[in-house]
Amino acid sequence: MPVSNMALPLLTDLYQFTMAYGYWRGGRHRERAEFELFFREAPFGGEFALFLGLGECVRFLRDFRFSPEDIAFLRTCMPGSPEEGFFQYLSTVNAAEVTVSSFPEGSVVFAREPLMKVRGPLLVVQLLETTLLCLVNYASLVGTNASRFRLAAGPDKKLVEMGLRRAQGPDGGLSASKYCYMGGFDSTSNVLAGKLYSIPVAGTVAHSYVASFSSLEDVRHRFLRPLNGDDNREDFVELSKRCVVEVCELLRVPKEQTNKGELAAFISYAMAFPQNFLVVLDTYSVMRSGVPNFCAVARALHHYGYQAVGVRLDSGNLARQSVEIREIFQKCAESFAIPRFKELTIAVSNNISENSLRLLCREKNEINVIGVGTHLVTCPQQPSLGCVYKLVQVNESPCMKLSEDTEKTTIPGSKAIYRLYDHDHHPILDLLACEDESPPETGIELECHKLGSSGETERVTPMKAELMHSISFDGKEKDDKILSDIMQIRDHAQKSVTNLSPEHRNFDKPKPYRVAVTEKLHALLTQLRGTSPLQ
Amino acid sequence: MPVSNMALPLLTDLYQFTMAYGYWRGGRHRERAEFELFFREAPFGGEFALFLGLGECVRFLRDFRFSPEDIAFLRTCMPGSPEEGFFQYLSTVNAAEVTVSSFPEGSVVFAREPLMKVRGPLLVVQLLETTLLCLVNYASLVGTNASRFRLAAGPDKKLVEMGLRRAQGPDGGLSASKYCYMGGFDSTSNVLAGKLYSIPVAGTVAHSYVASFSSLEDVRHRFLRPLNGDDNREDFVELSKRCVVEVCELLRVPKEQTNKGELAAFISYAMAFPQNFLVVLDTYSVMRSGVPNFCAVARALHHYGYQAVGVRLDSGNLARQSVEIREIFQKCAESFAIPRFKELTIAVSNNISENSLRLLCREKNEINVIGVGTHLVTCPQQPSLGCVYKLVQVNESPCMKLSEDTEKTTIPGSKAIYRLYDHDHHPILDLLACEDESPPETGIELECHKLGSSGETERVTPMKAELMHSISFDGKEKDDKILSDIMQIRDHAQKSVTNLSPEHRNFDKPKPYRVAVTEKLHALLTQLRGTSPLQ
Structure with missing residues (x-):
């Protein structure tokens, strides 16, 4: 070490x-x-x-x-x-x-x-x-x-340490990653800690990625090779757009309200990580844009043989949203006949403290992964x-x-x-x-x-x-x-x-x-x- | 840098x-x-x-x-x-x-x-x-x-950062020393920060030094060369003991209550740093042991031509003690005809926060130097x-x-x-x-x-x-x-x-x-x- x-x-x-x-x-x-x-x-x-x-x-x-x-x-x-x-x-x-x-x-x-x-x-x-x-x-x-976060979360939820940006400088951040793992976390977002200490590293996507796309024109490459290797030449963007219509009807969400930049970002990310598609939902509106866009792209991926991984929530009432989103995933699973849609990962973050984690875990929730940063590494x-x-x-x-x-x-x-x-x-x-x-x-x-x-x-x-x-x-x-x-x-x-x-x-x-x-x-x-x- | x-x-x-x-x-x-x-x-x-x-x-x-x-x-x-x-x-x-x-x-x-x-x-x-x-x-x-500590303390008091032991590991401590200095502190206790960043370094003596002496027998060398270089062969320990009697009479403190280990520690430290004699007073009892022992050794140093530097308080009501100790210094200055005794440095520490510093500075006090650690570097x-x-x-x-x-x-x-x-x-x-x-x-x-x-x-x-x-x-x-x-x-x-x-x-x-x-x-x-x- x-x-x-x-x-x-x-x-x-x-x-x-x-x-x-x-x-x-x-x-x-x-x-x-x-x-x-x-x-x-x-x-x-x-x-x-x-x-x-x-x-x-x-x-x-x-x-x-x-x-x-x-x-x-x-x-x-x-x-x-x-x-x-x-x-x-x-x-x-x-x-x-x-x-x-x-x-x-x-x-x-x-x-x-x-x-x-x-x-x-x-x-x-x-x-x-x-x-x-x-x-x-x-x-x-x-x-x-x-x-203590581990005790509060119970043994089953995955805990990710992600406090580097709020730690006391580089070494404070490295120490935090190392000792939080020793204390019971499952992984860290800190890549250098992963390299130095062989700790599992985890990470998804941030709002800036989503915000960097303003329209579907920002998606330059439109073709994705299916999992089975077939030489499919269908336009993945067009397929995803059709899925948005389908999902919006299913969820009774007006499709004009879904954000096109967000859809472009999700499509782009899915094409880069077709087997590891997990995106953040709250850059614009979770229920009116993030969820339908995600479900649409996940559905499109499924057409190509890929299984989406899940979503991350970073604001609002995390427990309640996780339950609502799980219901939507169940509805999609049935409607699209994709059973694994039910088991998509729901990850949450947003300034989680020991106290808010305890409250969260007492409420009914469908959360699988919890990311903790500031309140973990700075021990307020x-x-x-x-x-x-x-x-x-x-x-x-x-x-x-x-x-x-x-x-x-x-x-x-x-x-x-x-x-x-x-x-x-x-x-x-x-x-x-x-x-x-x-x-x-x-x-x-x-x-x-x-x-x-x-x-x-x-x-x-x-x-x-x-x-x-x-x-x-x-x-x-x-x-x-x-x-x-x-x-x-x-x-x-x-x-x-x-x-x-x-x-x-x-x-x-x-x-x-x-x-x-x-x-x-x-x-x-x-x-x-x-x-x-x-x- | x-x-x-x-x-x-x-x-x-x-x-x-x-x-x-x-x-x-x-x-x-x-x-x-x-x-x-x-x-x-x-x-x-x-x-x-x-x-x-x-x-x-x-x-x-x-x-x-x-x-x-x-x-x-x-x-x-x-x-x-x-x-x-x-x-x-x-x-x-x-x-x-x-x-x-x-x-x-x-x-x-x-x-x-x-x-x-x-x-x-x-x-x-x-x-x-x-x-x-x-x-x-x-x-x-x-x-x-x-x-903010600088604003609370005003421009005249010296502020020493001493938070290394409570920082987020080595680099957290180094960052703290560097940026506290930039923020308005005068010095740090952190030697490596002094070496790396050319920040003034400050420090005195801790309780462990005092506690390590149990009796005057722990003082092995008993002779001190006077400042003027004379070949004085008087026993500095004996002189200090006589000064304790003198000081205790002046301050009306029972001399049996002064701690002999503490006196030994002060004598030893004075002999090591005759021009930089500053010791911590509260290992045993500030008023019944620390103050009379300090004044005695400072008085003995004066006989050899040296001027003591001052004292540090690390517990109790710092403002009130500083006032009482200043009065004692004034009394000593007059009684021993050593005017500079009045101006001895009074340094304080003990878990000082922004709030306690503000209260301290609002009270009447005679404090010259303030050491701040935990509440400075961890920003609770x-x-x-x-x-x-x-x-x-x-x-x-x-x-x-x-x-x-x-x-x-x-x-x-x-x-x-x-x-x-x-x-x-x-x-x-x-x-x-x-x-x-x-x-x-x-x-x-x-x-x-x-x-x-x-x-x-x-x-x-x-x-x-x-x-x-x-x-x-x-x-x-x-x-x-x-x-x-x-x-x-x-x-x-x-x-x-x-x-x-x-x-x-x-x-x-x-x-x-x-x-x-x-x-x-x-x-x-x-x-x-x-x-x-x-x-």
Whole structure:
């Protein structure tokens, strides 16, 4: 998988370098430190997120080193006059001593549990912060958004991502295409994403194509070879015109109101793609022009042995129109004795949001394919995930940030993360434990402390306890541990989401998923809090 | 200026290629067409946007050609079985016959007027759509957002963009840094953006640095060379500890409550950056620990001849804290006889939005520097601009899309755009005219038709009429016509915004800025509407 050429070691905040200099100047740069990457609240008012972006992080780490030009630039922009030895040291820095443990890419994850743990020399793991956040935040956000569109649409409708033009520039658009596919979309309109990531690419025709035809004279070539290869010399334009008359009578639409430019565009497109005829209906009037013109050209194609594919709607009440159009297709199927006319594809687009999709899917509709752009890639409900990267341990000593803003308080120390399951194999609770604790045992009740509560405890008996993290990088890629194939990640993501109990993945007031700490970790938290002036 | 390596000809929607094939197959690919790029509504509830992204568009056009690998990939993903001649033709396509006219980059622009006009062979200008939209949409959106933060902050406060970690991946972050600077920010935290675009880079220190110190023993080097170069062998840590006692007495803060790890971090950072000492105060308690520790270390630095720079606040009520901290600085300045203590920089951050910035700036405050991240780069108020690219002319014949959704109706034909000014040199109206009309004359009243209204007319007497478009590309870059330097674009943008009448750039209920069409263009619109079945 190619990655952006911009995920480079300088793609970070300047303060990482000033801090790095502080560590180096103070002789602390090689102390062992551990950071955790986590979010404080699940996005979109839901309970879960998909963890995505790991593959790009691992590749960033693999290539992490500063070029002579990078060092030269840092010399010009660091405040003060850092000692030359620092720059010499930087030029030797890489991620050979860095270890990352993480959830598998595509896993469902919850608020306040570490998605990744990054351990290594203090100076190096500090420098990695911003880039890792940049690579995980949007990937996980947009992938989670896609998974919610998939939940709203149900498993049967085809979902096409088409947000490139509204994304944050070229790479924003590519990331969107990749991670929406991982999150559960079926294809993208983005051709480059198809080329780079082997994602299925989809697309039909836009209004501009239709609007570019003003009359039937714009159709220059008038002959189409039938599917059976016969040397038919009938004029396809004339045939289509006769079909318009026939269709207009059937549908009781005045044929003068059908737009001739639109008919010309449909004919032209059908002649270019006789086996893939799918056009947009709303350049002029859907019911008075688009539908009769489409049915006429589809009928004409049928005379030549071809089967039309379908239509796209891009405005108005999509559910209601889809039902009306399906009825028309059924009427045509009967009247023309073309049974497959009933099953023509109805695709829709037009600024579809999670909410409008949910409403759409609750209504009676005959929609087969849904294209989603802006609301998918820009995530207007919540345009950032807000992952943070916090220091939890230095030299094997746990440490924490004890903000006056208690929401910003971190959980100290290196942790193991267990997912506990119920009888139905649904996850019920994620448990953070100190690393040296023995794992929870199947069928044995344990007491834990809910996070974000005022120390409330809870007893839970897991039917299964799964250790969620594994090493994905330790100086080099652990190929056996990271899912390198987009399809694998997509499958894992779909299984993860589907395996959630429905009450946790509800759109409206989902049941809070519990993330808790063991008694031992809770005691550590309390002890460290006690040493702070905030107490 | 380097650009993303991903702004490539395949970075587009598949339907551009299916349409291209339709044009080619129908023999229309070389017809002359003109598209317009515009938005239908100004972002963020305002009246204006900044037009940005032109430079990247021009560079994309300059390099527009398909590689053999591109063609090979297109063969695999095009529906149907396009004729081989099409792919051969595609491999010869470039933008040599394309002409772009546009506003200068950085101009204030308004809803429904063309920001760019793209003219050339139908097939080629159709293929350009998605990439041009992708390059203009986010650039203009985030630059406009930045200009609104600048308006809210006023001209004196320093604004730092620091959104990289929440942007849409690496290139999203780079675009944000570049276009926020053009929109009026002073600097970015993004080092790579600094390197690539010569934008000033800024940064201080994060909580993780502070949290990484647990006691004064973590300060390994204890000696600092005074500014005058004397060989002072006094222990800087001991001096700082004495200063803590002194400061705590002055501020009446119990010295036991100051955090020793934080003091160690401040000392270490001061020793690394004695001339650039600026630290974050809220890792523990701002008033009981951060402020006394900072003042103590700043006081100790002063003993060595150095002047501290300032502090950063990242939580709580920023305005009120800034006032309290300024008072403390004044008290220190007097008590320690260090007058410059009064003028220490107070920087703030913490999820600042346009709204919270406006509230902040209305309150009494002593803030000098404001860092903005998430709300700047993700534009949560409106995360996409919604530019569209519509066909307005084919073979010198105007054409239009006449949607049932009247908002989506386009204005036909190639147009000239004039900006009319009042006596005070503020723009009052942008006028779209047919290209062959003579320009509006100074001091001569003219009648025009407001857009978006039901044909209301209006009489206006311009004191100046400025033709807004010029050719920025005609097969090659017009270097004299596009602002290639980021600073130039930034200056032009600042002048454009400042020159707007305050009533048009109000945050609350700005006065609508009028975009109107001439009588002649209005007649053309009416005539084309008349031929449609929608009438």
